[in-house]
Structure formats: structure tokens, C-alpha cells
Amino acid sequence: MINTKVNICGVELKNPVIAASGTFGFGREYAEYFPLSKLGGISSKGLTLNRKEGNKGIRIYETTGGLLNSIGLQNPGIDEFISNQLPFMKKQDTIVLANVGGGTIEEYVTSIERLNKTNIDMIELNISCPNVKEGGMAFGIRSKDAYEIVSEVRKTCKKPLIVKLSPNAENIVHMAETCVKAGADGLSLVNTFSGMAIDIYSKSPVFENTIAGLSGPCIKPIALRMVYEVSKAVDVPIIGIGGIMDYKDAIEFIMAGAWAIQVGSGNFINPTITLDIIEGIETFMVNQRIKSLEEIRGIIWRENI
Amino acid sequence: MINTKVNICGVELKNPVIAASGTFGFGREYAEYFPLSKLGGISSKGLTLNRKEGNKGIRIYETTGGLLNSIGLQNPGIDEFISNQLPFMKKQDTIVLANVGGGTIEEYVTSIERLNKTNIDMIELNISCPNVKEGGMAFGIRSKDAYEIVSEVRKTCKKPLIVKLSPNAENIVHMAETCVKAGADGLSLVNTFSGMAIDIYSKSPVFENTIAGLSGPCIKPIALRMVYEVSKAVDVPIIGIGGIMDYKDAIEFIMAGAWAIQVGSGNFINPTITLDIIEGIETFMVNQRIKSLEEIRGIIWRENI
Amino acid sequence: MKRAYNKGIIHSNTKISHNIFELKLEIDLWNRFGEDLGIPGQFYMLRGWEAKDPFLPRPISIANIEDNIITFLYEVRGKGTHIISKLVKGDTLELLGPLGNGFDLKLKGKVGIVSGGIGIAPLIYLSKKLDNNVDFYCGFRDEVYYTDIIEKRVDRLFISTEDGSQGHKGFVTELFDPHRYDLIFTCGPLPMIKNVIKICRDIVPVYCSMESRMACGIGACLGCTIKTTKGMERVCKDGPVFSSREVIFSD
């Protein structure tokens, strides 16, 4: 018998596949296509204290093997999330992560205070959205900025605290170590890479903000390397993210050291891609006689496995 | 009449299209397919003071929209280059850049001393190869390490000095500014991104060195963003590199601020891709009534253009 | 539960004009379960390739449904539609849908339909499904297509071409008098839609099918939003059909 369960910071996921923030809304649209209870977890659209309209102009632009997005954290705000979305999500028999962004430390802290009082399973602290000043990426570049926000949030946060890292961090390993020192219970990485595109006919950037966030299989080799480096350096659970499109990609992240993985852009290619990945992982485990994911977690670098 | 010429650090290129280091050998193989005189320039395979065998194991691995490579600077060494390759390259009526790597500052400096005595047109200082300890990437991550090597090389170097930046630099803008302060006449960017892949059946990294370098159109949005940010920050000529596959990509880099561009992985898809790009740029200029590349260089951010 | 991507089998894929193709797909699998294949104004996300370049599927409107055959009409613009145009009878193609809200078929009164270019696609199916009296105004750049079929379904058909090769020379908006209609349905290039709305303002309500770049197509990513009086609305889920009174154009 194989067992796909993972326990992350005391929270048990039935399998390691989590729908990534911003690509899955609050699950409602996908619930039309499959029972969300199949998922290990769902990370909510990035939330800010107050509702946000998001960015103007073009928000999506396809690139080779991926896409640039500049959504700008359009979201209904924490209160509206808590009253209208969270109850739906919690009914789905899957783990729910609240992905929290913000502009100031106070804003983050207030959001967390309100989430403390709910039955949310985990917080995913987004210090890495490149698309809005208030997305927190300012906190995600230099380790010392991250230290400040994570340690403040930690003081307030009563839920397991996952910090979501930006691949644009100056030094991803140092960033990871700093966040753990500041109190993170786990880390998820990566968010989108800062990228851009130019419309050569209008001679101007495609996006109003010029810079947008790159995701999809194009970034996978870099994301995998970062997950590998971070897993080796810190002792908390790691959630691997970046260009995961099939079970093979997922297994690569787990072998690099990830405890669980998130699927983002892949959902756009097929709304039931997460089911294929879950099934693929199970079949792989059966064929390879792997009983639990622990057996292969970090297997490429861990000694005595 | 359109004019595709660019003058970089006093060296005139007949057009802005340069074959990127490591993807074009010393030009010999491509000379079987087209007259190299069509090119703006050629950057040699990365050279080290002494010959190198390069890395063992798999050296090439395809990824979505690109490839990972771990060649490991296989090259015949500076002296052999000067006696057997440079004369051939200089006969091609195109600008020749010597791409120089190294392990120690002394090694770099000695290589440069020998190149000083040749008719090479420019030096491209490679402080960014991720595939060997001696590739210089150690110098390409932290600005202060780069300052040390670039300023030492500058003292010796009698040729126009282009420093090739790594996208893995902690802060690409600060790195660029530092290299200019240290004496770089121009900058080229980007080299490959540190990435990796895992063979899930053998449960081990695909590459013997674990980490390899990612290139190709997958990285273009990130490379373009870096060229944009660096162009805005420094006043020296910038050569844009990263995933350029057609004239549209090339024009994007120029509009982001590049003076010239390099084509790397694109050569693998078609050995005459550089000709298509040169022709495409010309046609675009004619259709858009652009007389010289200066008119559009950095047009997305430059004022008063 | 809705079915996610299904395979459609290509019945025909015919070039009907310069750069314009008519694609007929046979749907067997999921119609067996009696699901609705879609109403006018709804669309499908199409993937005619297995690789990850192009990355995203492409939204294409339903131009007709007959038995188990869905007809799409598409213009080859970039690489996605180019790949689809190369497919031949028997090839398969993945599709997700029907998606979006569609046109409201229950509105009463005399209808004016205004199309520009390939914007005609959803309006062809609309003209079939409406019980109202309909006049159809269609503008083309040069070559005219599909008008023979529409002509039989509507009271009056007006054609314009920019080069004057057929019908009125100029824009289709120059042809029609908003006062003659109780409602207007339109689809086409943004400048045309804006112009139709301008002409109809305070005279007759306009329902327009909007375009936007899409990623998920089902309302989850917020990539396709447009500004409306109700806030940022998703073209793929809240639209693609919007009342002109809702849409806020940026300029």
C-alpha cells in the first residue's frame, strides 16, 4: 500500500498537490470540474486587508513555455474573504491556505489577526508578488526586510506560517534561512520571476507596470534548483512551486527536497491537471515500490536514505 | 536608406547581431553555411589560460523552450586560440570578441595580457559561467567580487572591455554599476541561469555537477527585464542576450536599451538564424521608417526620443 | 460535474476566405451525457497541440451547432490559429467549454446585429437562434464570407467592405440607423464596438461581445477582466457579452 500523505507543520495533507495562489481563485470555478476534496490543498487568491481592483491594461501575455501576468492582486479583501469565500473552501474537505499580501507591516499584521479567528488551516505569507507595490515583493528581495516582516507577523500569527519566497530574492538560500530564523514554520517557493515584454509596433511595454511576473514550465529548471538549494539549507517543510505540469515534474521537486508542491499555470492548460498529477504520483509510487513520499524526499542529496 | 551600424566602445559593427559565446565555436562550423562577414560580430567560445576538457557526463538537456548545458568551458586555451583560431576569425570581415573566463584573477590577467598583443577587437569578460568553478561565476554573484576582478583586468586590458553579467547576480543593476565603476567599457547580459533537472528513475541529478545553465526563449522575458533595468542605470553600451530567436525579439531588446544583441541557443535551431534576424531587423526598419537603431534604442524609457 | 478538456475530431477545416477558416468538429464523447454544447455568444478554449508552445489555449466562439457538430470560424492571426489551420479531417483537437454567458435570447423587439470582420462568428449562430425580426449588418475589410447563409435567416442583410469590392464602401457603422431597432447585438474590433455604442447611446440598448487575452477561460485567474460599472469583470465568465451600459472604456 502506498501512502501519499504529508504532514506539514502539523497539518496533514492527503496528498502533496496544492493548487497555487492566484491560479485557482477560491476554488469555485474548478469545483464545477472536479471534487476539490481530491486535492491536498488549495491556496487562496492573494488577499489584502482591503479589496483591490488590480491592475489596468493587459494582464496576461503568453511567452515561450509560460506566461507573464500582471493581475495586481485583485481580491475582495480579508473580511469579504472570511465571510463569503472561506466557508465554501472549508466545506471542500481539503486543506486551505490563506495567501496574504500587503503594503505595510501593519496591514499584514491586521490581516493575520483577522485570520487567526477563523478556521483557516495555514497562512501563506506572500512577500513576493512582483505586480503591486503592496504585494510585498519589496520584502522579498533583501533578507533583512523579510526578517522584519516575518518576525512581526510571527508574533501575531496563531496558524502554521508558510512564507512564500520570491525567486527575485538577492540570495534565495540566505532569504530562506532568514525567514526560518524569523519564525516561519515552512517555506513555499517560487513565486513568479520579474520579467517583461515589449510591443515593438507601439514601441512600448506590453504591461502598464512594465514589469510582470513570469510563470509556467519555462521557469521550472530554475525553480527546481532553488528548491534544491533551500531544502538543503533549512530544516522546515518546503513546498515546491514553478512550472509543474505533470507528475514527473512533481516527483523532481520532491526528490529535490520538497514536502509538497503547488500547481499554478498548469491549471490554465487543463482545469483537471492536478488530478492527473495526483494519479501520476500514485502510479509512479506503485511502479517504483515507493511506500511513502518521505522515502524519496530530497533523495538526490540526503545521506542515508 | 536605413543604417544598421552600431558603434560599441569605438568598434564599429555593421549590424547589431553577434553570435553568442559557446554556441558558435570559433565560427568554423557556421562558415560552412554562410559567409561570417554577414554578422555584426562573433564572440569566441569561452577561453581559459590553459586548455580545458570540460565536464563529464551529460552536457545538454532539453527543457521547455530551452536547454540546460553543462559544457564546462571545454576550450583549447588562450595560446592555441591565438595561434590557430584567431587568424581564421579575423579573416572573416566581422568583429571578433574573445570571451575570457578563469579561476583566479591572475589567470584572467595573464590571458588578457596575451590577447592585448593580438588584433582581437574586444574582450568579453566572462564572470558568469555557472558550469565550472573556474568559469568566473563566483565573481559574478556579489558586486564586490566583480569589482575586484574587473578593476584588476582593466589595469591590464588594452582592448575595449565588455563585462558579461550573470543573471544570478544578487542585484543586477548594482552589479552593472559596479562593473562600470571598475572600468568596464560596456556590458553584455545575460549569461545562463543556474538551473537543474533530475532523472526520476535513477533518482539523481541529470548533470554530474547537479547545477547547469539555462538558456533559450524560456528565459527571454527575464533577460529582457534585466537589460531594461541595466540600460536605464548605466551609460555604457549594453549588449542584450537571452532567448533571442527572431528579429522581433532582437527589436525588443534594442527598444529596452540594448545597443547590440547576441544570439545563442537560437543557432541550434537553425545555423543561419542570425541571417534571418539581420534581414528581419532591416525589413522592420524599412517598414517602420526607422533610419538608424539609435532612434529606437531604449525608446520605451528614454525621454525626448 | 462539467467535463474538462475533451477531444473533438475534425470533420473539416476549410479555408473560406483569405486567412479565414471554417472548422467543423465532431463531438461524440461528452454529448452522450446530454450536456449542452452551447448557446450563441459562448465560446470554447481550443488546443490543437500537445506541446507547451503555444502555452495557452485559444478562445473561439461557437459559430454553429448542428447535431454533434460544432462549427468554429476563425481568423489566422498568430501561431495558435496557424497550428489549428494546419489540422485536417480526422485529427483531434482538445476543447474546453462551452464557456461564458452568451447572448440573451429572450429579449423582445426588433434586433440589429452588427459585425466587424471575424466578429461575425458568434453572430452567425445568434442569427440562427433568435426568434426576433433581425437585420444583419456585416462589415469586412475586402472579402465577404458566410453572408449567403445569414441572408436566408434575417429580414435584411447589409454588407460593407472597406475597399468597396462588395456592398457599401466604408465602415458598417455608416449603414445603420439605431432608431429602427429595439436592441443591438454586436461583435468585432474594439474601435467598431465603441463606434456602435456611440451611435446607439440613449437610443437603443447594445449588447457587445468583448475580447480579452485569456489564460484559464473559466473565471479563476482574473487575467481577462475589463472595467465595468460593477467593478473589474471577467470576460470569460461574467461575459463575453456585456451590456454597453456596463462597460467602461479606458479612453
Place this chain on the structure above:
Amino acid sequence: MKRAYNKGIIHSNTKISHNIFELKLEIDLWNRFGEDLGIPGQFYMLRGWEAKDPFLPRPISIANIEDNIITFLYEVRGKGTHIISKLVKGDTLELLGPLGNGFDLKLKGKVGIVSGGIGIAPLIYLSKKLDNNVDFYCGFRDEVYYTDIIEKRVDRLFISTEDGSQGHKGFVTELFDPHRYDLIFTCGPLPMIKNVIKICRDIVPVYCSMESRMACGIGACLGCTIKTTKGMERVCKDGPVFSSREVIFSD
């Protein structure tokens, strides 16, 4: 100047065994210029797609040349060969070549050819072009293909299958006696090649066609090198055919 990528027009693309296809391509364009289409052991880089995924072209050996038709024999392994297997008569495919050194056809004496699986591809063409006396040993996993054609060209044909369904049950290397030959040509999986070399050591010279992952295919990127007594050599340019005395195997 050599021509870079040229379009080949597919004449046929036939499944001849489980996962094995025979592709015949018509070459008109560049043969007009009288260029050589290639000798046994040479290969082409094939691209059967315009998009950037898959990114790299795929090296495939020449299995035959007749008039302007090149035949390739390929096994569907991953996405590149999968896409190529979907192409039909009339489709075009980009190809670069001929590339590599090829087998030396001027060597004298009795030849033993040893193939494993799809490694048979270049050896089919070789068996046609050699004037020597040839015995051909071909090993397959289960299904046997192309042996009827080879049989007519050689003195003796030996077949082995791993499952014993045809010919000798087991490996092809168990069949042959190196003492009977003046030279051996071989192509197949690495373990087989190593075994052939081991059996022939100090008895008869072996020339083997080596495989390696390739990027440029023309000798510029140094991605496909193998270790040899002359240093790191490029499979695409210095090979793919090497003397067994040159190749240094890592284990």
C-alpha cells in the same frame, strides 16, 4: 556553402513495427544543386514542428537514399519522435544535413555488421553500400523488421530476439565469432556496443556509431562530446562513427 535547414516533403510515414516508423522524405530543392545526400553512418537533424517545444531538432541516421528519397527508420521514444510519427504524406519537415563522418566504405576484408534494436537504421544503408562480403547480425527485443531487405544484400543474416519469438533467443552478441571477420561495424544500445567491443578486443577492429544528446549537430556547441584517446571528441562532427580503439568508456 552548405544549405542549412531545408524542407523535406513526406512521401510516406509508416509504422513498421511496435513503435518503429519508416519515414520517406522527398528532397527536391537542394538536390538540384547536386549536393550529396549522405553516406551510411551520416545523419540529419530533423524538426517536424515550428514551435519552440520541443526546442532542439532530433538526430536521425540515414537508412537509405534512392533518387531523391531519403529513408529514415526511427523509434518513437519521446515527444520529438512522437510528433514526427503523426506527420502524413504531403506534410513538410525541416532537416539539416547530411552531418557527421559516416562509416569508412573503403576498408577491405570480410565484414561483420552487428545491430541492436533501432541501431539497425544506419546499418541498413551500410549493407547496401558496402562492396565487401558481409554477414549481418541483428538483435531485436521482440518484433523483427527490415530483415527481408537486408537478407538479399548480405552473405548471411543472423537474427536474435530477447523473447525468442524469432531467431536465436537472447542477445545478438551471443551469435557471432569475431575470428571470422576482418572488421566489425556496429550500432545499438551502449551496453551492446561495449559487449561487441569486448568480444572483439585484440581480434578484429570495431567501428561503432555512437549516440549522444545533441544541440547544434554541426560541431559548434561541444554538447555531444565523448571521451576518446584524442581528448573530448564531438559525436556530431568527429563521429558518430568511431574506432573502438579511440573511445574511452567511463565505466
